[in-house]
Amino acid sequence: MIYFDNSATTAIDPQALDTFMKTSQRIQGNPSSLHDLGNQANRLLQQARKQIADQLSVATxxxxxxxxxxxxxxxxLKxxxxxxxEFGNHIIISGIEHPAVSETAEQLRQLGLEVSILPVDGEGFVKVAELASLIKKETILVSVIAVNNEIGSIQPIKEISRVLADYPKVHFHVDAVQAIAKVPQEEWLTERVDFATFxxxxxxxxxxxxxxxxxxxxxxAPLLTGGGQENNQRSSTENLAGIVSMAKALRISFxxxxxxxxxxxxxxxxxxxALDEYEKVTLFSKKDAFAPHIICFALKGIRGEVLVHALEEKQIYISTTSACSSRKKLSSSTLGAMHVPNDxxxxxxxxxxxxxxxxxxxxQFLIVFHQLYKKFSTIN
Known part of the structure; x- marks a missing residue:
């Protein structure tokens, strides 16, 4: 099997899995409990928090x-x-956000907030020069993905940070899910970034x-209220085994x-x-200013899901752009924002x-792809 769908999900590291299993088996207490078992669980929780903070060079x-x-x-966002x-009801997101941001923004719009879209150019980079013109007195948040999950373009977070330096009261959020442990941190976690998600x-x-x-x-404001966990900001009994193994996995990945x-x-x-040698292949990802792990391309005349399943028959696994929208059979929202023709x-x-x-x-991928290319060429 050849697994080339790591942006959808990665295999859990064996050491992280071992940590998950041992924590699940040995640490019985709830971190919020006052007895010794709870204290033991809480110490492990805070240790994991510190380990992650140290990896990012931020405060625990x-x-x-x-x-x-x-x-x-x-x-x-919410x-x-x-x-x-009380300060405003306007947010700005880029045109190439993950659905977790774009659909959340749409939900907020339906609830009465104003949402502006920061456009991107033909290569998938936000137009920083247009950001200042979108900001108004009511603006409370700017959200821009660090690494686009479909084509891998690394957004100019440093340049955006310089623009937002003149607007210190506006929250700056970066979706860094595809960036951490892949793109240098200084590219996406500047002093101006207020929130980042992982x-x-x-x-x-x-x-x-x-x-x-x-x-x-x-x-x-908290989304989840109740038990007061996470300093009263995110109520829900912590997934201790998951958190501890996450900290382990992050250290290993770095x-x-x-x-x-x-x-x-x-x-x-x-x-x-190699792909660029094929006449009917269009590459949307580039080398410079793009993440090292994502390649987005199209084989003209062949729908993405057809190529995905053809490769799957040879035990090679890729995806149609974002895994979150692939089952819905939607075309790439990122390529749409780049004004790539729908076909x-x-x-x-x-x-x-x-x-x-x-x-x-x-x-091996290239051998199989060459065979499929010749097969599909006889059809078109």
């Missing part, structure tokens, strides 16, 4: 645990709308757990990236070079690589 009390990236995005409702299963942690970075001094910093980028460069956008597929992938897998 700036890390809050969630169920994943979707909850984190919902929390920041929490900002609730916490800052999901463990994107860096070989367990599914159903994540965290947000919440800069000190910023206001955010370590592997440091050991072979260019491994994935070299795989991507080789694969893109080409519906042919788009995404290959997403990982440190565990090899050049031998790339070669």
């Amino acid at each position: 009390d700036e890390i809050y645990f969630t169920s994943g990236g979707t909850e984190g995005d919902n929390w920041v 929490g900002t709308a609730m916490a800052k409702r 999901s463990a299963h994107k860096f070989h942690g367990p599914r159903g757990v994540g965290f947000i970075y919440w800069k000190k001094g910023r206001k955010l 370590a592997k990236k440091a050991e072979r910093p260019n491994h994935v980028a070299l795989l991507k460069e080789y694969l893109m070079g 080409l956008a519906t042919s788009a597929v995404r290959v997403s690589l990982d440190e565990s992938n090899t050049m031998a897998e790339i070669e």
Whole structure:
């Protein structure tokens, strides 16, 4: 099997899985309980929080645990709308956000908030020059994804941060789910970023757990109320085993990236070079200013799901752009924002690589793709 769908989810790291199992079996107490078993669980919880904070070089009390990236995005957008409702009702998102942001913004619009869309250019980068013209007195939030999940374009977070330096009261949120442990942190976590969201299963942690970075001094209303966990900000008994194994997975992912910093980028460069030789292939991902692990391309005249299933028959697994919309058979929202013609956008597929992938897998993929290309060429 060749697994090239790592942007959808990654396999849990064996060491992280071992940590999950041991924590589940050995730590019985609820971190909120006052007895010794609860204290033991709480110490482990706070240790994991510190480990994650140290990896990001932020304060321990700036890390809050969630169920994943979707909850984190919902929390920041809706929490900002609730916490800052007396100051304004206008938010700005980019035109290439993950559905966890774009659909949340649409829900807020239906509830009466005003939503502006920051457009992107033909290569999938937001037009920073247009940001200031969208900001108004009522603006309370700007949300821009760090690495687009469909084509891999790294958004100019540094430039956006410089623009927002003139608007210190506006929250700046970055969806960093596809960036962490893949793109240098200085590219997406600047001093101006107030909130960033993360999901463990994107860096070989367990599914159903994540965290947000919440800069000190910023206001955010809780989405979940009840038990008062997470400093009264996110009520729900913490997924202790998931959190501890997430911290383990993050440390391992950073370590592997440091050991072979260019491994994935070299795989991507080789694969893109080979695909570019085909007349009917259109590459939407590029080398520079794009994440090293994502390649989005289209085989003209062949719908994305057809190519996905044809490769699956050969035990090669890729996806049609975002996994979150693939079952709905929607064309890429990112390519639509880039004004890519719909017939080409519906042919788009995404290959997403990982440190565990090899050049031998790339070669095998190319052999199979060449066979399919010839087969499909006889049909068109």
